Amino acid sequence: MSNTIHMSYEVPANDFTRAGEASSSLKSSLKKMGVNPEIVRKVAIAMYEGEINMVIHATGGKIDVVISPEEIEMVLKDQGPGIADIELAMQAGYSTAPDNIRNLGFGAGMGLPNMKKYSDEFNIESTVGVGTTVTMKVKM
Amino acid sequence: MGKFFTSVRLKEDLCMGCINCIKRCPTQAIRVRNQKAVITKEFCIDCGECIRICPHHAKEATYDSPEIMKKFEYTVALPAPSLYGQFNHLEDVNIVLTALKKMGFDDVFEVSGAAELVSEMSRKYVAEHKEKWPIISTACPSVVRLIQVRFPNLIEHLLPICAPVDMAASMAKDKAMEKTGLPREKIGIIFISPCPAKMTAVKSPIGIDHSEIDGVLAIKEVYPILLPLMKQSIDDVEELGISGRIGIGWGSTGGEAGSLLTDNYLAADGIENVIKVLEDLEDQKFDQLEFIELNSCAGGCVGGVLTVENPYLAKVKLIRLRKYLPVSRSHLASGVAEENFWTDEVNYEPVFKLGKDMNESIANMSRVEELCEKFPRLDCGSCGAPTCKALAEDIVRGVAKEQDCIHILRDYIHKLSEEMSKLDRLI
């Protein structure tokens, strides 16, 4: 593919002070590229939720983003514990976040539903003990 | 006046090209070229950070000299509430106001009086526009400009009400015209300002098509003139004040938000903190707040670069001064509210954009990433840009070249000298 740009971000494990760095860096790049503000907003919200999940529920991971004139694709891959029941995890309000995480203001069980809501294509694959990969696309 | 005015200027002879300011500018608007700092005015939000940091006092704000009063037949001083926080043991605002008249102004009109009206209008607006919560204050022109160039999704949250100083200016002008019968242009409305951003807001206003302010004086220049005049005023103080606790509270952080009589607000000050709040707000990390008060300067307007007192002490002084005042002394007369909403739409100005369309942007962004790989990622500033990435963007924009990076230049010279010695051996 000629006119695409690829960006990748490492998401460190267990570091709340750095969680969100990847999505804000992508947000700033998209703005500089002149992407429609409404699309930037969708991407930033969806990616931030995914990034936080990688920190809270897994052990960090890697995010690959491909931007083309047609769409923005985000692939979030971790080697965490995986999700046993994806359908359940996708339900609004479902969360396994422990109390200490809830005290930080997370754990409303709205992350995955919001990621789905704000992306135009959403796919999640997960194997217990192996890891989780979320792929999201937002059309330009 | 051009769309992009900035009131920060460089005194070239004083600039040493030391790169302190390029590192501090929150919008990366400054570069050092040929050993001198240059501001890209499209990027500058007039926050004054570079004026604060420059160790050689090479950055200055533009404002008018008191001479400007001579241009008008009748003048009205508009003191910002932060002015009152500059003086020790001030017990009565009227002393300052009387001294302003002794300085040569025909009348005074407290900005804090208009601030109380803005508070009243804001209370109503916030209550009636739940769909726009959180509503973001628009009294600090640097914040408004920042949102306009960098946070397009937040524009709809801006409070569309004139800043107190603009409202005070149009009220003062109407009042003076009525009193004197003079035409508009013979009356000079002069703002006594804590910050350079207000100067810019006069020259290129946002949300309104023109400002009634005719001149801007710096608090730090008026201060030494007022001190002796205040001593003289103590015995014949005129009753000129029109504001109470709420209006004067606007001079420091939390004053505006507090005047909305809700505790469901956030108030942040200092430009870096403001940016953090805006980033989080944009990602919808906090909802359910009614109001967000943002001030570019630490401490609020009392922290403006044109003030003299330490902002935190000035805040204490404002609190003491307010203590025995009534809550509010100015109230909306009918018709005033309607005239003081924004009239002009505020549009996103994508000044940081890298390409004219998506194809060009992708190509340019790829080139930026490529260049970043080449650079040592030291962000040393020797090239005159604040970071390696900023240099890469400058190169793509066509305003810098790879060899501006001294590390690349060194490698290049190395290669050249190797080739020279090869040639040497051939001869």
Ligand SMILES: Nc1ncnc2c1ncn2[C@@H]1O[C@H](COP(=O)(O)OP(=O)(O)OP(=O)(O)O)[C@@H](O)[C@H]1O
């Ligand atoms: N990357 C992941 N690895 C393992 N489990 C995950 C991962 N992402 C989500 N989950 C599981 O799915 C549940 C629901 O995720 P979701 O993001 O919707 O809610 P949450 O993270 O618990 O709360 P919130 O996102 O509202 O702060 C999580 O509680 C967790 O059990």
Ligand code: SF4
């Ligand atoms: S801080 Fe900026 S303006 Fe001041 S001397 Fe250094 S380069 Fe020049």
Ligand code: SF4
């Ligand atoms: S006033 Fe602020 S935005 Fe403008 S150049 Fe100085 S530091 Fe940068």
Ligand SMILES: [Mg+2]
């Ligand atoms: Mg989550």
